[in-house]
Amino acid sequence: MISQEAARQITQQFFPYLDPKEELETVLKSSQVQSTRFADNGITQNVHIQEAELFLHLQKENRQAKLRITPSAIKEPASVLSNLRQILQNSPDLKITFPFPKKELPSTENPSGFFTNTLEHTPEEKASVLEKLAQQAQKHKNFIAGNYGTEWGALAYSNSHGTFGYHPKTVGYLDMTTTSSETETEGGSLKVHSDLSQISPDTIFQESFDIAERAKNAISKEPGYYPVVLHPKATSDLLYFLVQLCFRTRNYQEGTSFLSHKLGKPLFSELLSVEENADHPALHGHPFDFEGNLRQKRSLIEQGVPKEIVHDQKTAHYAGEFSTGHASAPTESIGPVPNHLWMKGGEASLEELIARTEKGILVYRFHYTNVLNPIELLLTGMTRAGLFWIEQGKIAYPLKNFRFTINLQEVFRHIEILGQEQVTENTLFKENIIAPAMKVSRFHFSSQTDF
Amino acid sequence: MKKLAQLAIDTALEKGASYADIRLIETQFEQFIVRNGQLSTAENTLSLGYGIRVLLNDAWGFASSTDLAPAKIKETALMAVRIAQSSARILGDRMILAPESAYEDFWMTPYILHPAKVPMEQKLDLLFRAETILRQDSRIKMAKAQMEYQEEKQHFANSQGSYIVQHLLRSGCGITATAVENGEAQTRSYPMSFGGNHRGGGYEVILASQLVEHAEKTREEAIQLVYAEPCPYKITDIVLGNGQMALQIHESVGHANELDRVLGWEANFAGRSFNTRDHLGHFQYGSEEVNLVADNTLPQGLSTQAYDDDGVKAQRFHVVQQGVFKNYFTTRDTARYIQQERSNGCNRAQGFAHMPITRIPNLSLMPGTLSLEELLGGVDDGIYMDTNRAWSIDQMRLNFQFGCEIAYEIKKGKLGKLYKNPTYQGMTPPFWRSCDGIANQDHWELIGVINCGKGQPMQIAEMTHGSSPARFRNVQVGIQA
Numbered sequence A: 001m002i003s004q005e006a007a008r009q010i011t012q013q014f015f016p017y018l019d020p021k022e023e024l025e026t027v028l029k030s031s032q033v034q035s036t037r038f039a040d041n042g043i044t045q046n047v048h049i050q051e052a053e054l055f056l057h058l059q060k061e062n063r064q065a066k067l068r069i070t071p072s073a074i075k076e077p078a079s080v081l082s083n084l085r086q087i088l089q090n091s092p093d094l095k096i097t098f099p100f101p102k103k104e105l106p107s108t109e110n111p112s113g114f115f116t117n118t119l120e121h122t123p124e125e126k127a128s129v130l131e132k133l134a135q136q137a138q139k140h141k142n143f144i145a146g147n148y149g150t151e152w153g154a155l156a157y158s159n160s161h162g163t164f165g166y167h168p169k170t171v172g173y174l175d176m177t178t179t180s181s182e183t184e185t186e187g188g189s190l191k192v193h194s195d196l197s198q199i200s201p202d203t204i205f206q207e208s209f210d211i212a213e214r215a216k217n218a219i220s221k222e223p224g225y226y227p228v229v230l231h232p233k234a235t236s237d238l239l240y241f242l243v244q245l246c247f248r249t250r251n252y253q254e255g256t257s258f259l260s261h262k263l264g265k266p267l268f269s270e271l272l273s274v275e276e277n278a279d280h281p282a283l284h285g286h287p288f289d290f291e292g293n294l295r296q297k298r299s300l301i302e303q304g305v306p307k308e309i310v311h312d313q314k315t316a317h318y319a320g321e322f323s324t325g326h327a328s329a330p331t332e333s334i335g336p337v338p339n340h341l342w343m344k345g346g347e348a349s350l351e352e353l354i355a356r357t358e359k360g361i362l363v364y365r366f367h368y369t370n371v372l373n374p375i376e377l378l379l380t381g382m383t384r385a386g387l388f389w390i391e392q393g394k395i396a397y398p399l400k401n402f403r404f405t406i407n408l409q410e411v412f413r414h415i416e417i418l419g420q421e422q423v424t425e426n427t428l429f430k431e432n433i434i435a436p437a438m439k440v441s442r443f444h445f446s447s448q449t450d451f
Numbered sequence B: 001m002k003k004l005a006q007l008a009i010d011t012a013l014e015k016g017a018s019y020a021d022i023r024l025i026e027t028q029f030e031q032f033i034v035r036n037g038q039l040s041t042a043e044n045t046l047s048l049g050y051g052i053r054v055l056l057n058d059a060w061g062f063a064s065s066t067d068l069a070p071a072k073i074k075e076t077a078l079m080a081v082r083i084a085q086s087s088a089r090i091l092g093d094r095m096i097l098a099p100e101s102a103y104e105d106f107w108m109t110p111y112i113l114h115p116a117k118v119p120m121e122q123k124l125d126l127l128f129r130a131e132t133i134l135r136q137d138s139r140i141k142m143a144k145a146q147m148e149y150q151e152e153k154q155h156f157a158n159s160q161g162s163y164i165v166q167h168l169l170r171s172g173c174g175i176t177a178t179a180v181e182n183g184e185a186q187t188r189s190y191p192m193s194f195g196g197n198h199r200g201g202g203y204e205v206i207l208a209s210q211l212v213e214h215a216e217k218t219r220e221e222a223i224q225l226v227y228a229e230p231c232p233y234k235i236t237d238i239v240l241g242n243g244q245m246a247l248q249i250h251e252s253v254g255h256a257n258e259l260d261r262v263l264g265w266e267a268n269f270a271g272r273s274f275n276t277r278d279h280l281g282h283f284q285y286g287s288e289e290v291n292l293v294a295d296n297t298l299p300q301g302l303s304t305q306a307y308d309d310d311g312v313k314a315q316r317f318h319v320v321q322q323g324v325f326k327n328y329f330t331t332r333d334t335a336r337y338i339q340q341e342r343s344n345g346c347n348r349a350q351g352f353a354h355m356p357i358t359r360i361p362n363l364s365l366m367p368g369t370l371s372l373e374e375l376l377g378g379v380d381d382g383i384y385m386d387t388n389r390a391w392s393i394d395q396m397r398l399n400f401q402f403g404c405e406i407a408y409e410i411k412k413g414k415l416g417k418l419y420k421n422p423t424y425q426g427m428t429p430p431f432w433r434s435c436d437g438i439a440n441q442d443h444w445e446l447i448g449v450i451n452c453g454k455g456q457p458m459q460i461a462e463m464t465h466g467s468s469p470a471r472f473r474n475v476q477v478g479i480q481a
Helices: A004-012 A077-090 A123-139 A201-214 A232-247 A249-254 A313-319 A350-355 A408-413 B002-014 B070-087 B120-134 B203-209 B211-227 B242-257 B372-377 B428-433
Strands: A023-039 A042-060 A063-069 A142-159 A164-180 A186-193 A224-230 A274-276 A298-302 A341-343 A359-373 A378-391 A394-398 A402-407 A415-426 A431-448 B019-035 B038-056 B059-065 B104-108 B140-158 B163-181 B184-190 B197-200 B234-240 B292-295 B316-321 B363-365 B381-393 B399-411 B414-420 B423-427 B435-438 B445-454 B459-467 B470-477
Touching: A004 A023, A004 A042, A004 A142, A004 A164, A023 A123, A042 A077, A042 A123, A042 B070, A063 A077, A077 B038, A077 B120, A123 A142, A123 A201, A123 B070, A142 A201, A164 A201, A186 A201, A186 A359, A186 A378, A186 A415, A201 A378, A224 A232, A224 A350, A232 A249, A232 A341, A232 A359, A232 A378, A232 A408, A232 A415, A232 A431, A249 A313, A249 B140, A350 A394, A350 A415, A350 A431, A359 A431, A359 B399, A378 B381, A402 A408, A402 B399, A408 A415, A408 A431, A431 B399, B002 B019, B002 B038, B002 B070, B002 B140, B019 B070, B019 B120, B038 B070, B059 B070, B120 B140, B120 B163, B120 B211, B140 B211, B163 B203, B163 B211, B163 B445, B184 B211, B184 B381, B184 B399, B197 B203, B197 B445, B197 B459, B203 B211, B211 B399, B211 B414, B234 B242, B242 B316, B242 B363, B242 B381, B242 B399, B242 B428, B242 B445, B242 B459, B372 B435, B423 B428, B428 B435
Parallel strands: A042 B059, A063 B038, A224 A359, A341 A431, B104 B163, B234 B381, B363 B459
Antiparallel strands: A023 A042, A023 A142, A042 A063, A142 A164, A164 A186, A224 A431, A274 A298, A274 A341, A359 A378, A359 B381, A378 A394, A378 A402, A402 A431, A415 A431, B019 B038, B019 B140, B038 B059, B140 B163, B163 B184, B163 B197, B234 B470, B292 B316, B292 B363, B381 B399, B399 B414, B399 B423, B423 B470, B435 B470, B445 B459
């Protein structure tokens, strides 16, 4: 783990070598991952990964140069600067660059969202937990597969005007699939929390096991339009894509986003409100971005109306606004986008949503969701690990999985009821999302698969 | 480097490991993106680090670091041993390695002009010229030209005495234009979507792409697509162009035949495979026209290297031969599950920080015998599609739905009107069995995939798929209103 002092030393080692007209900002992104992957009731892959990347951004007279380097590859700070200056010399005149901030940034070794027990959780402890879960699975003639991990990550920002910020955080997770060896039905569950002690492996196992058991003897149903009850995990998947397709600011400003020219118009159900909130205790975002600006809360959608977008310095300048602290790493070319999502929920439990459904389908999660047409919000994907037919307010029988092809606006327009919120995770991008269960009156299942 | 590598291996062996290896990797990466008249990305990356893999009591442990101090290398090796010890407590499948000889060798990707030797000014000039042509119509709201190269200098050493140094170089470029009119947006890319086309090699790959020469056509196609009719919803015959064939091969053959996936090791995340081990040697995967060959010796292939990350020599083998399933992609720890005496060399990791896992190698559909005219001529009423835009497949690699950037009606063997938003769906074996024509080697092209994601933690790998256009019968196209 790289301490605050070590981060300061690494990020500030170049400043003594700068010319008076040069400005430099440096961002250190460091991480440590201990991840135990398991399948067939055994550990298949077990890794301890330490990574560190230093991003450097040099500016002088409307030209800029950027470099990303692992600290281990730095032989002499002066020689790194020399490389940057060569790049700067060959770079075009940008006509405008943005001064680096001169404000104070949060700098602490122990913010909320940092838990020593998560950081110190050992591979032996993980193996011990998994051993017990594997024994439980074997008793029931099931296999477990998944990923049990703990991560530490820190962001440190420095610039030649004296600004410095440092923010570490921890993440623990247990993501599990249980498969019946007799019927090959599967169930899944996962939990993500900064504090690993808040994750109950037994609960995760029981949830995934229950779904796998209930999924036995699945029946085929004709593809078509059906009311659905979506588990929070399924909702979060759709929410992630809704935000990516609507709120990538650069696309919005270029006119190639669904949301272009539509901010402020009622586009979705009045039940839909979504906030970008890195300060939420369950989301634990870094409080500043890669440009040294403080990350701000934004009301993305309020009662069905898209309200606010996020900015880095460049998009803010174009809009005549201020940066909201959403500059991503220079190596990520998508531009500013919200990634601490909180969709506001209601009071109903999942069971209550089911009880209030005359006929419909309960979906636990989606798999391989992808975009068929971004400007039309057209998505496709599969259901997975828990699909059930609901009749007269009760789960009647399990179903074979469907492919869905949906228009996201139509889905989020036809929300009937919102359930309670839950913290879940985009398993692809390791970002937490808070989303509720929801009942939607119309959802298109376009074809079926064999299982 | 060799001394540091030996230190890591000796440390692991002293602690009881039966096998250890280390990959020390220095990576140089450069990328330029010009977007809407501005240099939006100019990235230079230099990374250096190592990953140590240890086998103890038939269980793997892996640890990586960027700190090259000898004391830290020892510490990292000891962490890998500790991790292996904890893995050994609950072993489902024992990790027993297929034999492979030890090698001392050096290999590098052949190239003509190293991209680092080309002045930045020259690279930017090429991109700005191409991008300017793309923007010569006010309906184009996003115009982008990009190029990149990556060079990896790998040192691999293992406890069996191998010491292999490989310098892997890949380069690629592309242009993209998005036209917007009346709330409709359409994108057209050249030579491929999602960052362009990439090959093993140097700046000659960039020059051969001829971005400037293709910019006008790319722009005009994007604009025409805005006004085109949507792809109809029907069951029909389709011909897929090279670009889309690469994606078809990747998703419905590549991932389906990673043996670790078949064994269930990816069950939680990406899923498993319908192509179970009882299919080996006799399952009718496709029609007799279909020959799919894996080849990590392929010139300019993105996963071409002399040895994989197990230190196994690169090989060429059939995955599907005349439609019949023949071989999975294996590694030293999975080969025994199909009674293979030797791994076929498909173990790779992203950089130094990740543990190697089974990855799709270069995988190509062998050319057929038809000219393109004959291929299209065999379609009375159908659709030609190309350049991938979207992909989704179920966790057993069966039900898929893919989308392309552009399509044309085929009427009595000739290309006709333009269609926008083309999609098609199917189930993997019936789809490949419906293939009844493949164009010949005159139309065979290498398409590079640089964004193949797998594993937890996620890793990215690159590979190449060669293909000619191919014809498939009775396929569901379009989306029901």
